[in-house]
Amino acid sequence: MxxxxxxxxxxxxxxxxxxxxxxxxxxxxxxxxxxxxxxxxxxxxxxxxxxxxxxxxxxxxxxxxxxxxxxxxxxxxxxxxxxxxxxxxxxxxxxxxxxxxxxxxxxxxxxxxxxxxxxxxxxxxxxxxxxxxxxxxxxxxxxxxxxxxxxxxxxxxxxxxxxxxxxxxxxxxxxxxxxxxxxxxxxxxxSQPTGDEQPLLAASMFGNTTELVDTARAVFEQQGYEVLVFHATGSGGQTMEGLIRDGFIAGSYDVTTTEWADQLCGGVFDAGPMRLDAAGEQGIPQVIAPGCLDMVNFGGEDSVPAKYKDDPARKFYVWNPEVTLMRTTVEENAQLGKIVAEKANAAKGPVEIFLPLQGISIVDSVTDEGPQLFWWPEADRALFDAIKQHVRPDILVHELDVNINDPVFAKETTDALLEMLKG
CATH class of the missing domain: 3.40.50.12020 (Uncharacterised protein family UPF0261, NN domain)
Structure with missing residues (x-):
């Protein structure tokens, strides 16, 4: 210069x-x-x-x-x-x-x-x-x-x-x-002490996985970590990836990978094809779960593309007046499972995948009131089978017979990440 x-x-x-x-x-x-x-x-x-x-x-x-x-x-x-x-x-x-x-x-x-x-x-x-x-x-x-x-x-x-x-x-x-x-x-x-000495963890969250991430965050904080939570709205996932690449993050609790459903189907919360890359590239420990891959996000009901809106087989859930959710199909879930596995396969560091067999969101579950609108075991099974089929043999895949927001799922996933962080 x-x-x-x-x-x-x-x-x-x-x-x-x-x-x-x-x-x-x-x-x-x-x-x-x-x-x-x-x-x-x-x-x-x-x-x-x-x-x-x-x-x-x-x-x-x-x-x-x-x-x-x-x-x-x-x-x-x-x-x-x-x-x-x-x-x-x-x-x-x-x-x-x-x-x-x-x-x-x-x-x-x-x-x-x-x-x-x-x-x-x-x-x-x-x-x-x-x-x-x-x-x-x-x-x-x-x-x-x-x-x-x-x-x-x-x-x-x-x-x-x-x-x-x-x-x-x-x-x-x-x-x-x-x-x-x-x-x-x-x-x-x-110039002031801020607790920056605490290592940072990144966590992805959506309204449909809030209970899981809130529980996990409390566990991580009790163990001396500071948790940055990113709302999986496209920009949230991009920001999370960027901070990981910048070297701020010690471990990734990526349990809400829903932005890939938007990437695949043209939803509004698309984080781009580089989503799920940064943690693997940096070699930091990561836990991955297919949280909310049962849904694609659009704006108000009028914003849903005609090819989906006019398909009688499609299921929709009006989350609020500005957010309309669309259930992903068996075929789409098979594609998403392959993508998740390939992203995990590229990791240079430790990674484990957790599959909640009783649903990957609040609306993909069975409650006391019965099956929720997006409960579709065949679609979830296509997702899980594709992950297991395409993932590297050395990557642990845990199948837990609970919903993603169950306390058991929170305990198993946090225990795994904390163990990996020990080196």
Missing amino acids: SETTSHASPGHSIALFAALDTKADEARLVRDIIVARGHRAVVVDTGVVGEPGFAPDVGAADVAQAGGTSLAALRERADRGEAIAAMANGAAVVASQLQREGRLDGIVGLGGSAGTAVGSAAMRALPVGVPKVLASTVASGNVAPYVGTKDVAMLYSVVDIAGLNRLSRAVLTNAAGAICGAVEAAALLA
């Missing part, structure tokens, strides 16, 4: 990502507020078309190079999409390097759609807990592609970031104040 003199002060280092060919005045305002607050501003130029309005600490040429190309090549080809992708990749590399060098305690960005794409890429490259603030023209819409699974705070700019006026000045001042306050709060937190 090229080095110019950072705006030094005795405080913390805050990286500012902005296109200085078009947003120099706005970036200068944010920079000056950071410095006035007593922090160091490390300015990273992500502009491609023109020269920067003031000298950055990391130049656009360095960002482009980090992204695998050159600024000259991007300018010559004049392909906006290519330029944004390259600068986004480079920004992620630069942000990670600045943090490793101790020059990034927090990050702030500003821009329109292009600046948001580039700045958010830099932020997603950083661990959860590093303060991240992004002032953006697109922050009032769907921000999922920009936030991903990281703790990015997005601030809607209200007006375009195209010159300073009374509104943009107010919003950008707030953005600068937000990142300064967040960095100061993070430093305060880091």
Whole structure:
């Protein structure tokens, strides 16, 4: 990276990502507020078309190079999409390097759609807990592609970031104040004892497995672990996978793998094809159960695709006005069982699978009132048989003649994970 003199002060280092060919005045305002607050501003130029309005600490040429190309090549080809992708990749590399060098305690960005794409890429490259603030023209819409699974705070700019006026000045001042306050709060937190010495476990949960996970969490906490529970809503599973990959998690209690049913059938809680990969890749101990693979999630009843809604053999359960559950079939469960087994087979560390023979959710059970709506032993058997057929011979598969929310299931699964954690 090229080095110019950072705006030094005795405080913390805050990286500012902005296109200085078009947003120099706005970036200068944010920079000056950071410095006035007593922090160091490390300015990273992500502009491609023109020269920067003031000298950055990391130049656009360095960002482009980090992204695998050159600024000259991007300018010559004049392909906006290519330029944004390259600068986004480079920004992620630069942000990670600045943090490793101790020059990034927090990050702030500003821009329109292009600046948001580039700045958010830099932020997603950083661990959860590093303060991240992004002032953006697109922050009032769907921000999922920009936030991903990281703790990015997005601030809607209200007006375009195209010159300073009374509104943009107010919003950008707030953005600068937000990142300064967040960095100061993070430093305060880091200076206090927080019990961070407790190893972290990840657990997946759904409304239909809440009783199981609540019981397990109490057991793990009693044994000195801190449990992070992730709601299996697509983004929840993605976040869990991301934190495992980032090295935060010592063990995985993945008993609600329902997001794979949504991945297979097109539900709204799809966590993507990488779900169930991270724990195996990291080699951490993991317990896997097919919790809630009996259901695919849609929104309100009107959101269910016609191919399912018009199928008289399909069973539906209106969980609430905004969530409609669809029962998975025998054929779908056979596919899901194979997927679960293949994910377990790829694990580099210890893994055990637990199968609750009396149902994999609340609605896949038999109660005092009789069989619940999704109780379908043939479908569950197809799931269990496929897991046993395709799993590696050395992976233990436990069959327990209880429902997934039974205390016996909680005891057996927690005992197994605790034993694996002993090494």
